[in-house]
Amino acid sequence: MDKIVSLAKRRGFVFQSSEIYGGLNGCWDFGPLGVELLNNIKQAWWQAMTYRDDVEGLDASILMHPKVWEASGHVENFTDPMVDCKQCKARYRVDLLFESLPKKSKKHIEDKIKVTLGADSAEVNEITINNYFSDNIDHFTADITCPTCGNTGTFTNARKFNLMFKTYMGAIESEDSIAYLRPETAQGIFVNYGNVKESTRQKLPFGIAQIGKAFRNEINTKNFLFRVREFEQMEMQYFVKPGSDDELYNEWKEHRIQWWVDLGIKRENLNFAPHPADKLAHYAKAAVDIEFKFPFGFGEIEGIHNRSDFDLSQHTKFSGKKLDYYDEQNKERFIPYVIETSAGATRGFMAFLCNAFDEDEAPTSEGKSEVRTVLHFHPKLAPIKCAVFPLVNKDGLQEISQNITSDLQKTFKVFYDDSGAVGRRYRRQDECGTPFCVTVDYDTLKDDTVTIRERDSMQQERIHKDKIKMYVLEKMSL
Ligand code: GAP
Secondary structure (H helix, E strand, O other), X not given: OHHHHHHHHHOOOEEEOOHXXXXXXXXXXEOHHHHHHHHXXXXXXXXXXXXXXOEEEEOOOOEOOHHHHHHOOXXXXXXXXXXXXXXXXXXXXXXXHHHHXXXXXXXXXXXXXXXXXXXXOOOOXXXXXXXXXXXXXXXXXXXXXXXXXXXEOOEOOOEEEEOOOEEEOOOOOOHHHEEEEOOOOHHHHXXXXXXXXXXXXXXXXXXXXXXXXXXXXXXXXEOOOOEOXXXXXXXXXXXXXOOOXXXXXXXXXXXXXXXXXXXXXXXXXXXXXXXOXXXXXXXXXXXXXXXXXXOOEEEEXXXXXXXXXXXXXXXXXXXXOOOOEEEOOOOEEEOOEEEEEEXXXXXXXXXHHHHHEEEXXXXXXXXXXXXXXXXXXXXXXXXXXEEEEEOOOOOOHHHHHHHXXXXXXXXXXXXXXXXXXXXXXXXXXXXXXXXXXXXXXXXHHHHOEEEEEEOOOOOEEEEEHHXXXXXXXXXXXX
């Protein structure tokens, strides 16, 4: 992970937010290469999800009527229990605290829990112990040693902490002017269900897709971009007839995992993690996470949820507006169920970056080999699609290279580089994941051909300079 974070900064993928002021926890800035990669991920998702007959796009505002968050259950339920150390003020999310405890304190608590649960029971394992600890945290405050300051018995009882960022709209800060930064994009879709249905005349089943920022005041931010406070989601709500929901839930599950695979993530590095019935979110009838194998272990990158008719029913109740569907064929009226696919663009960015990172061997000009750092992005996602090099900076090779560059730039992102040995230039492009490098040499002067070198195989072939654009575009398509 350290190598990836350091490469991300060095090559301009990701910078810490407000770094010159010491940084802002849980917030990150996407640099010149990062913003390209992020845009390409979002574009690939938008294309896969909305360039079809049954899904419409939407871009709802981040600030919404405060009643939306009452109806959705976020004011009441979008909370994490947390405890504070009274001594050093460190704050911990209860479900994450157990893993952070000093060894001795952890063992002491484990032994206590084993006695309570019956040590011989087959059900007593690390997960049940951790769950018991989280559910009964207040019984353990006297036994916990603070992982930050090392004092024992200094933790407060657990308190509910709402993860929504609160602000005020207008000039007066009062209870009546409270607004929240949205913690998910989904609610913008639910409140526009009627508008989209009417304006597009879509029939069930149909979906509404949206990409946008979401904000959560996470207690513990961690692992680079994995858990942050400001991030982007790519969500789609598929409105279906009750009764068809189980089948469509399974279809979307398979469809969505295939998207990650098509963009270069090996199937064995992805995992379905179904939510057990007693851990389902307040709105869900069924839920499964798509997990990616990060360097620190499997972690969720997308959730597929069967949200039943919870959201449309709640918004009907709170707004007084009917959000139902009339099935003309069967002459029946009902509130649709919703299958949701909710992927993180920010977390997805991190997954694609980790997936692409590699250190392999490359030949040097002296016939030896050296370690090269390379990002194996799918050409569709790569920030720069093609680099163009003149072999030498004389005899008109620069002019030809610049002309090729400006022609290709009309279609995709290209990088022109005329400094240093060609081998060094390859290495610099490998590090930022550029799939193709074109070299203009003396043969180009004779027959208009160039060398095109592919990043992963490092194989080179000769093609006519007018064919470069088609060559790259073909590799970019899925
Ligand atoms: N509308 C449903 C919903 O928001 P979620 O499982 O809370 O479901 C969906 O979030 C996705 O959003 C996650 O799979 C993850 O990719 C991303 N996500 C959620 N919280 C995040 C955070 N704090 N930082 C980065 N990404 C996050």
